[in-house]
Amino acid sequence: MDKINNIDNVNIRRRYERILGDLEGYAKSTVRTKVDDVGKFDEFLEGKDFRKLNEDMAIKYKNHLKGLMSTEKPIQLKTVHGKLLSVIEFYNWLRKQPGYKRRVKESAIQCFRLSRKETNSIATQINLIETPNLDQILELVDSIKGDTEVGMRDKGIFSLTLLTGIRVKSLTMLRLKDFDRKRLILTLNPLDDVDTKFGETMNPVIVPLDDNLLNQFIYWFDYLQKVKGFTPENPLFPMTEVKQMEGSLSYTATTVTNKFWKSPTAVNKIFKDRIKAAGLSHFTPHSLRHALVQIFISLNPTEVEKLALSQNLGHKSPVTTYGQYAKYDVNKRSEILxxxxxxxxxxxxxxxxxxxxxxxxxxxxxxxxxxxxxxxxxxxxxxxxxx
CATH class of the missing domain: 1.20.5 (Single alpha-helices involved in coiled-coils or other helix-helix interfaces)
Incomplete structure (x- = not known):
């Protein structure tokens, strides 16, 4: 489909983008996703004005997205639902703007919605995540040699990720000053450039599930301060330093710089490479949040303790924590039952x-x-x- 721009559509999309970011306060990544979804619909219109929306156009676009579920690179129904909701939200805002209110009908907007059967299937869908147990995580950390700075750093990354359930994009932005060594508490403050979900300030406490994992992280923190001479403003998990070996064309990557990673991609690669080297089944950094919850549940915590962990993960309600994160695959359920x-x-x-x-x-x-x-x-x- 050739891209045909309608200047009025482009201008109103730009205005909507500013509204989402400046007035609604959405994170940049969320704004980008919502605006991109609206942009895809604008492309589908092939130059038609947003005001021209009718029921037939909405249904055709909905069917167009659902058709992408059967392509070589299929998308899920849940993704289709999200893209349609972005367009619905945009039009609900658009109808309140001068020159659009009387032109866009509510009935046309409603035609973007999926059927009840489809939305119910999404709501009840269980997305099982490959989640490691504590023994596998200990095996992984133990497989990493700690005789280099990179090795010590990676041990610290895996340890802190499990013991707090911290998200990767927050982890890559942490400074030394963000860790209270005495109380074992992190401070994740978006106003201090630590990206968090929904832009909320968080204070996760390290959950000491295993002394070895806790010691790995503490050792790395102390090393940065006492040996590397890092200041409180330096990164807690800095970039790898790639150096050319003296008298050789080869390069070495065993030390770290005092610079932040530019994105979470590097940490995701560390997970992938270290897990593969340890001979374990692949799992993602986010799956360690699930692992933390499942390991915690196995300890038979009280309701108060369950609530504390839920808040530690930044959830509004324990329903989110134990409804979404405590889902077991069929093998684990078979074992439990x-x-x-x-x-x-x-x-x-x-x-x-x-x-x-x-x-x-x-x-x-x-x-x-x-x-x-x-x-x-x-x-x-x-x-x-x-x-």
């Missing part, structure tokens, strides 16, 4: 019931003894009075 494991659950429950009964009986006995003593005292008092 196996006859052997269920018997263990029954045994634990029986023990808890018996233990509770014993405690109840003890309390009843104590109560009876106390009442018996009170009755005796009362009888003795009456006898003494009569005498």
């Amino acid at each position: 196996s006859k052997e494991n269920l018997q263990n659950i029954i045994n634990r429950s029986s023990w808890n019931i018996n233990d509770a009964l014993e405690q109840k009986i003890d309390l009843m006995n104590m109560d009876l003894n106390q009442k018996y003593e009170e009755i005796l005292k009362h009888l003795l008092k009456n006898i003494n009075t009569q005498q």
Whole structure:
């Protein structure tokens, strides 16, 4: 499809982009996604003005996007839904602007929506993420040699990512000053150039699931301060320094600079390369957020502890944490729901019931003894009075 620009459409899209960023306060990445989605619809219009929208055009575009699900590089229905919502949001805003309100009909905008059956299938879809267990993560960290700065840094990256569930784009922007060593707390402040989801300031506490992982990160932090002489403003996980070996055409990459990475891409590559070298199945940095939740649940935390972890991950509600992150693949579910494991659950429950009964009986006995003593005292008092 050749790109045909309508100058009015281009101008209103630019204005919408400014509104999303400056007034609505969306993150740059979110603004870019929404505006790009509207731009794709503008291309589909082939020069027609946004005001010309009718029900037939909306349905044709919806079917066009759904058709992309059957191409060589298919997109998912969830992606189609997101792109259509971007266009719906744009038109809902557009209808309030001078010169558009009477020209764009609400019924036409509604035709962008997917059917109830399609939206329900998206809402109930389970996106299973390959999630490593604690033993695999320990095996991975142990496989990285710690005799170079790059090795020590990478051990620290894997350790901190699991113990806090921090997102990669936040991790790459951390400075030394963002870590409180005494209290084991990070400060993620968007106003200090640390990118966070929804631009919120966060203070994740390190969850000490494993002493070895915690020590790997602390050792790296101390190394940067005491050996490298880094200042509080220097990056916590700096770029790799690539140097040409003396008297050779070869290059070495064993030390680090004092510069920040330009994007999370480098960290994603570290994950990919280190996991492959360790001979483990691939998993993403984000999957360690899921791993943290699943490992934490296995420790049988209280409701208060569950809430604390949820807030530590920056979630508004525990429903998000344990509804989205505590999803198991069929193999894990089979293990949990196996006859052997269920018997263990029954045994634990029986023990808890018996233990509770014993405690109840003890309390009843104590109560009876106390009442018996009170009755005796009362009888003795009456006898003494009569005498």
